[in-house]
Amino acid sequence: MESLKRFIRMAKGEIKAELVLKNAEVFHVFTGEFIKNDVAIADGRVAGIGSYEGEREIDLAGKYLTPGFIDSHIHIESSMLSPLEFARAVVPLGTTTVVADPHEIANVTGLAGLHYLLAATADLPLNAYFMLPSCVPATDLENSGAKLLAADLAELIDEPRVLGLGEMMNYPGVLLGDSAVLAKLKLAGQKKIDGHAPGLTGKELMAYAAAGIESDHECLTAEQAREKLRTGMYLMIREGSAAKNLAALLPVINAYTAQFCCFAADDRHPADLLESGHINNMVKIAVEAGIALPTALQMATINAARYFKLADIGAIAPRCKADILVFDNLDDWQPCMVFKDGVLVAKDKKPLFERSAAIPPAIKHTMHLGEIDRQKLMIKANGSDRAHVIGLVPQQIVTRHLQMPVPVQDGIVRTDTAMDLLKLAVFERHQATGNIGVGLVQGFGLKKGAIASTIAHDSHNLIAIGTNDGDIATAARELARIEGGIAIVAEGQVLGSLALPIAGLMSEESAASVETKLGNLKKLAYELGVHEAYDPFLTLAFLSLPVIPELKLTDRGLVDVTAFAIIPVMAGQKI
């Protein structure tokens, strides 16, 4: 009470504010205006905008202030960075709030991973909110490190930083009225339920919305976006590393729709963060494409805050958190300063904070790979010479379900670099069951060796692609040794690796260091023949995601996503 009283006095200008940012053009998110003024700050919040004096004053004449940006849907794990290093990467770009769906780490470590992320983000100069992962595992067509039912999630739903239920990817489960799925929807109560429904349309989309799903970030076209908006689903416009939808969706934005639109990265890799930015890059693209600047800024700030019912972020306004970006100009959208809770936490793209957080052992030792049975890596022809093959599509995470003749020798299907046909294997790596799913991939380009990774959506088993079983097995063993990550092997030799010891998903090193190592690995992959049209590790990571059409591979086998069933590799056979 006393502190509120003091705060009110500062707002009235009766006593000096703690900090005053002076003379900048302040963006007023509720009216779309820039107005030259001072911003008075105390207790980490904005006390007032006007002519103020402060204990400390920073003259920002000629600069522009906007509220900190909000990413409405991101998987922190996709950055391959620890929460600390993630914050050190995105805060200097102007992101002061993320709503994270810890779906990846939950698939590996269950609730322990969620507790870890909550703890690891608690003291960062970044508002880290969480949506409880709704689909762990994503399907029963694979074995994950954990299974989270509604009763498990109930443990965390009342956490203040938990804003609801994360993207409900299991839309078939919703549409079928699956009890376990509906129980999760019910758990959300008054909190939000995010959606994930690529291509869902017509009455199925109606049913999905009728079940209570309130957003979608999977629209590829303006028409899809309009249809989802009509159902009342909030449009989270995505510009990630894997999927880039912003340009395609901009035509949807107008005076009536804009308030229901916000920005999301979904997945954002270190290279993209370092090179093009984060939400600030989306503002830049939107404005350059002709979206009115105030509208772009509203989408990057207040619109997301309102969706999530967060009354104290998204604006430079009295009582809101003093999460403020300072820009030299309104062109490049790279803030020269970032204030979080009124503290300068980044300057000229450099973070001004550092903190080493202890990582619990359960999070750091997650590799439980069984014996590698070479027999299980073989694909038996069983008298057929035609196979179901995963056909890659450049720039997309969807695949084509091909059926084609494949080389068979001694009753065993062979890879063939001439026809760009490779072996794909997914090793269960959570319970050391020794499960291995195998399949064939066409279009990747690898001419030699194998590439393996423990980033393999959504269960994050160990995925490996290669020209031969020996290198595939070697790469898998190397990942077991380094506690998860990415490895490249050729002719029995490990050519390079990146350790990702946090759940096999994240490094403890900086974005720049991770990016350097990853860049070197990528170079190596291209040298081994991978087509430049693909990000080798990203492509690999999505080949095991059985909720994205058309054909995928899990540790349990080849998944026909359209039929939502496991099928044999060889055509004309039954499982």
Added chain:
Amino acid sequence: MESLKRFIRMAKGEIKAELVLKNAEVFHVFTGEFIKNDVAIADGRVAGIGSYEGEREIDLAGKYLTPGFIDSHIHIESSMLSPLEFARAVVPLGTTTVVADPHEIANVTGLAGLHYLLAATADLPLNAYFMLPSCVPATDLENSGAKLLAADLAELIDEPRVLGLGEMMNYPGVLLGDSAVLAKLKLAGQKKIDGHAPGLTGKELMAYAAAGIESDHECLTAEQAREKLRTGMYLMIREGSAAKNLAALLPVINAYTAQFCCFAADDRHPADLLESGHINNMVKIAVEAGIALPTALQMATINAARYFKLADIGAIAPRCKADILVFDNLDDWQPCMVFKDGVLVAKDKKPLFERSAAIPPAIKHTMHLGEIDRQKLMIKANGSDRAHVIGLVPQQIVTRHLQMPVPVQDGIVRTDTAMDLLKLAVFERHQATGNIGVGLVQGFGLKKGAIASTIAHDSHNLIAIGTNDGDIATAARELARIEGGIAIVAEGQVLGSLALPIAGLMSEESAASVETKLGNLKKLAYELGVHEAYDPFLTLAFLSLPVIPELKLTDRGLVDVTAFAIIPVMAGQKI
């Protein structure tokens, strides 16, 4: 769970919906489009929009559907109608949701009045939400029937239909950091805090917003509105019976501000409800003034829903309540049908529901008037011949603080119809203390007799205006006899009265009946000389409201609102 499963199946069109509204042009509030379609309804909610079959179907070809309208701030008591009769008046006009501030009844009956309104609205075909009255009494410059501190309000803050703290009129208390006031703000927690800050500007406005106030409905000019919007306060554009601000505020609405604007009536009297409508009238005025129709409809629906964090109203969309208006055209904004929770509840301006609710005795017997001491009605000149006089302003609830010479005879100030100088008295009527405040009013026009009312903001004591003390006392006694209401007296005779037995504020009769009686009383008042520029009872009702400038009267005496102090009637004296 089973019902949700069935609902999903209906949305998918696998089984027939309970009711389908067919072939109408459906307004999609999230995109601003009208699209011809069917609306499938089950369990009182919209299941889907598309091509549907239903157990029951209503063909609405050629009609237009919009979501039910929302009044974001109203005092039901101002209608002088019981909750049932209020609903029977507004639902046929298209209002399916009101956010009510039961400030008036709370001033008379305290928490009992709030419990009564919650109970009396529970089963109505109207979503009745409540904001807890924050200022009971409004000031300590008057005696009210109840005092509600934060600890009292705590009893109700967690009620699902309580959305937060009602208009914080005590802005001086906020700005001074008054502990009792701040405790109420704190009580709201994550719920909303509505504001009421006429004319507040600059740093005082900043401080008011900094304290957590999130809306305002007291803007008279576009510039005031813009300034408040900039602070993040939601703009509730008011078009009430007493104050009409819509036309003046329309210039504020643009692509950036609209999402933070919604509609409110604040006070709406029976005649206005019957003659011009409610929120539907605001839509009409806005559209005729050039506001884009989709924007006007968003302000009347979804924008208010979002402010109050209500996810299931404000839209015709899957899972939202089937609160749907049917219009023959988009011109007159009088719905030809109103569906509430999927049930037809009004047709052609007629309500289709009726229900007699028992009213608790504590609510129906609230007149506790003390002995009327005629000495207390006299104004002693005390040697002065100049007085502080309340100067009326046509069409406004603000008054002027006049100082003028007044007729004095035998040391007693006299009224004078020639100079249009009348006696005003406020009788405490809650605890029978016998308190009477007296003052003088200039400009009302009454030539004969007295008019008295128990609608006297905010404490709702008994207010009377007259040419002589005898008629004033007679009118007061008549109101005690009829348990509150309005009475007109001349030459010792009661010429007419309207009983308002519910807390002395509301009738149990229909809007039409109340309006007829009120119309007759009004006619009588004009016959007695009241200037046609004034609604006699409304003008009277606000003369006791000491939070509106400049000079008012309570049972404790004359209030200089600017100084927020009680002053003597005679100039040059001290209290």
